Amino acid sequence: MSREVAHEAPGEHVPTPGVPEPRPTERIGLAVVGAGYWGPNLVRNAQQTAGLRLHWLCDLDEERSRRVLGEYSTVRSTTSFEEVLADERVGAVAIATPAAAHYKLVHAALEAGKHVLVEKPITTTVEDAADLVRIADERGLVLMCDHTFCYTPVVRRIRELVHGGEIGDVQFFDSVRINLGLVQPDVDVLWDLAPHDLSILDFVLPPGVEPVGVSAQGADPIGAGRACVAYLTVRLSNGALAHCHVNWLSPTKVRTTLIGGSRRTLVWDDLNPQARLAVHDRGVDLTPPDELTDAIRHRALISYRVGEMVAPALVEQEALRNVMTEFAAAITERRAPLTDGRSGLRVLRLLHAASRSLELGGATVPVGADTDLELITTATERAAAR
Known part of the structure; x- marks a missing residue:
């Protein structure tokens, strides 16, 4: 070099x-x-x-x-x-x-x-x-x-919490990226906005959990000739779902991501600089089957956990x-x-699967x-x- x-x-x-x-x-x-x-x-x-x-x-x-x-x-x-x-x-x-x-x-x-x-x-x-x-x-x-x-302090912290096991097993990923945006002349809203959320998903998923299928639905209510509103669902290898909502037509700007785990749930609001990340110790617990008696084995015992919310201190840095x-x-x-070339390839593969799903009317497209x-x-x- x-x-x-x-x-x-x-x-x-x-x-x-x-x-x-x-x-x-x-x-x-x-x-x-x-x-x-x-x-x-x-x-x-x-x-x-x-x-x-x-x-x-x-x-x-x-x-x-x-x-x-x-x-x-x-x-x-x-x-x-x-x-x-x-x-x-x-x-x-x-x-x-x-x-x-x-x-x-x-x-x-x-x-x-x-x-x-x-x-x-x-x-x-x-x-x-x-x-x-x-x-x-x-x-x-x-x-x-x-x-x-992926280089913002908040996403780096999310990756640490997920990879370190603090939230337990990943159960869902839900992101919303909507605003009154510029309708692009050459790409639809999925290719314009979803790469951000898909790259974050790829970055924070723990080892051994990966996408196995993609489905997408889109709409063009203003006649732009391309999808201006879209919903993208990624099925993960552990049975969880990742869902992304992207939209050029929303009069309000929303940038939120929720990552639910078996122990804790992370809530990221990128428009709230005072508390971008909140860690909630609340959720649903299921009694393990081997701890159930024969009389109640036919039904699960569900309990609700209500704990504290913590907002980790994050140092503001320019991601670039x-x-x-x-x-x-x-x-x-x-x-x-x-974020090497392989991560770029994985994100691109999900985008192409989403486009193919749109062509098929929302059918799930497998990714191996x-x-x-x-x-x-x-x-x-x-x-x-x-």
Whole structure:
């Protein structure tokens, strides 16, 4: 990988005899591709991430790039992606372009030996996503998806509580993401909003629990030519259900997620900065069958648990800064990032299953646990045949 090393200025440091010298700070050369809606946020956070050194902003509209860069006079703008890839200082590329361009750009960057951070969805087809995962694996490169919500303090805490067993077995996942939003010209509401909730679901589910089926219902009450309101249900391998409601037509904005467990229930209200997360020690308990007498074995004994509610203290942080920090750390430590290419592939697989379910009138579309491995293996075989 190509990195720029920032050395101390002459005269700032005098070596001490017998004391090992600290290693100079290594900063990974970065280029951002795309100066549209999300690109400026990547530029700003890259400039404020200690492990990264931004060299380029690439966009077909160079004037737009210059406006975005503004005060960042050390960062160059260009319309040539080839020029970016040819720069040996650039070890990593962050791509924030329309999804239709992701595969071509990510593929070229990986082939050039660059680590890649790419906006969601990773690509528009599962076959292309599997191919990118294959290339990254073969070349030992980091391929990371910017599933931004997974890097918020609240979702990180939710993941800790679920994976640590504090809520017990996951029984349900219910999310609502609705507002009076912009009707997109090229995608329906599922592809616009559901990737957020599906990436969160993928991130927080405990090991061994995974989606096995997807069904979706959608409606277009305003005649936009695509679903503007949709309900998505994911069946999980442990028998639980995950449900997502996404809507462009709601006059009020709602961002809530409930995750019910056998011991506790988590309630996340993202529009309540004073108490984004609440942990409720209340729910339904079922007497185990082996503790029932023969006389009442034919019916279950249900009791209701009413305990305390706790709102954990969370430090407010900009999620995208954590994304950039994780990207730099994964490259430096030569490890997979928390939201790697495979997580992007899993989310994309659920989106395609949801679209297929819409076509089938809401029928459940199965998703197998081994599908990702089969896709990557197939991509490897296709590459070998070329």
